[in-house]
Amino acid sequence: MTTSYPMNDGNSAYSYFNNSQRQKELIDASKDMVRDAIIGKLDVEEKYHNIILEFQVFFSDHVENDFNTLFRSFPYASRVLGSFHGRLFPSQSIHFAHSSCAIHWLSKIPKELLDEKSPTWNKGLIHYGTSNIDVVNAYIAQFEKDMEIFFNTRAEEIVPG
Ligand SMILES: C[S@@+](CC[C@H](N)C(=O)[O-])C[C@H]1O[C@@H](n2cnc3c(N)ncnc32)[C@H](O)[C@@H]1O
Numbered sequence: 001m002t003t004s005y006p007m008n009d010g011n012s013a014y015s016y017f018n019n020s021q022r023q024k025e026l027i028d029a030s031k032d033m034v035r036d037a038i039i040g041k042l043d044v045e046e047k048y049h050n051i052i053l054e055f056q057v058f059f060s061d062h063v064e065n066d067f068n069t070l071f072r073s074f075p076y077a078s079r080v081l082g083s084f085h086g087r088l089f090p091s092q093s094i095h096f097a098h099s100s101c102a103i104h105w106l107s108k109i110p111k112e113l114l115d116e117k118s119p120t121w122n123k124g125l126i127h128y129g130t131s132n133i134d135v136v137n138a139y140i141a142q143f144e145k146d147m148e149i150f151f152n153t154r155a156e157e158i159v160p161g
Pocket residue numbers: 004005006007020023060061062065082083084085100101102105106107
């Protein structure tokens with residue numbers, strides 16, 4: 001089972017809402033790329049000239065996270081709960097998917113990092129900045145597995161073509 005670590009909810013001094021300026025900068029920096037990808041995917045100018053387009057937007061995160069603050073900002077939003085390391089949407093139902101500051105989260109800690117008798121024991125650390133190469137490789141291997149699952153599941157959900 002996946003363990004999730006929810007962001008601090010609400011609007012207090014220590015909330016995610018008030019401590020995510022860097023994420024906002026990254027979202028702002030990617031806006032043009034996202035807009036171009038949506039226009040390209042929907043072929044908006046060619047096919048839908050003079051037609052009012054309707055969009056449905058889903059936000060996905062773990063169930064424990066604070067969606068209420070999000071919904072106050074985006075009343076049109078819907079939520080999809082669950083892990084992006086598994087299926088979230090029906091087959092071929094999504095035209096465009098965007099992950100914002102999230103896919104670097106691993107599905108789990110590689111188990112050898114928690115084994116005190118293993119050469120890859122990470123001494124209780126949650127980072128590998130000062131760890132040996134075996135620890136780094138264990139994180140890389142987990143990331144590769146997670147990314148393969150992430151892209152395969154999204155590929156099933158995206159409308160082809
Ligand atoms: C740094 S926050 C980014 C939140 C938001 N997407 C943004 O751009 O501000 C990372 C988010 O990824 C979520 N997350 C981590 N692993 C996840 C998973 N396997 N499935 C769904 N959400 C996940 C966390 O719960 C957390 O809310």
